[in-house]
Amino acid sequence: MNLTEFAVPIEYYIGLSSVLFFLGAIGVVLRRNPLIMLMSIEIMFNAANLALVTFAKAWANNTGHIFAFLVITVAAAEAAIGLAIVVVVFRKRQNVDVDEVAALKG
């Protein structure tokens, strides 16, 4: 199967990746719900992965695929630990508002 008939410039993929990363950053900054903040972090991980896979394609080198695979693994670990922290905070305080949980605020 030859995909050259709808060849897309890689700049479009990188632009899409940066837009998605930006949306994820907005979500982390603006929302107070820790679950939605974690999902925004997942959006940012995915944007980085899209850039990696795009560059792997552009240079015909599958190291980008390896890197994306490792990023997915680390994202899974990050989501598990983040959700565990949310559960612990909720169990202790019956409240998961990130502005209320400010014990470590400097």
Add this chain to the structure above:
Amino acid sequence: MIAFWILALAMIASAVFIITAKKPVYSVIGLLANFIALAITYLTLHAEFIAVIQIVVYSGAILILFLFVIALLSSGTKAFDVGPDKMPKAVLPAAIVAFVALGFVLVGTLRDKLGPAAGVVTATSDQTGTANAFGSVADFGASLFSINLLPFEVTSFILMVAVIGVVLLAGDDTPARKTGRKEHNRESIVKRESITR
């Protein structure tokens, strides 16, 4: 090209839906749409194995984890609720700076030509879909288990640390209570709560 624009619109719309949704459950649905669109985008980039991993790990494991936590937090006596989203004072200048930076990135990437492929993502060979093509499982595995073996092993260590950390953080201490160490356990809980308050 048409496929790319459809997928890009779907991903951006679902991302906006995620960060504006009132309830986390709606965000999870938006995240599912985002992941599936991204997996199809990976397919257009000839990353078949990454696309499958995206579906299996993200849509299959991480989203279910999110759903479990949402169900867990919503089932208590008190409703899982947070206050209204406040916009901190620093957000507006930060948003302006971020928009300008994003504009630079977009202008830069859309103007310059990147890579030796003359800036166009094309098939590296016409044998895509065969056993050893670029992005196939054989290609990926041969690279992962030969030159990238050390990162792979380090990843397993990271996952083990994550499992231990999750069990330590969220693990219940009822098994210790059943073995007759009730008093000691309650004391330690009281001590822990006094530390956290």
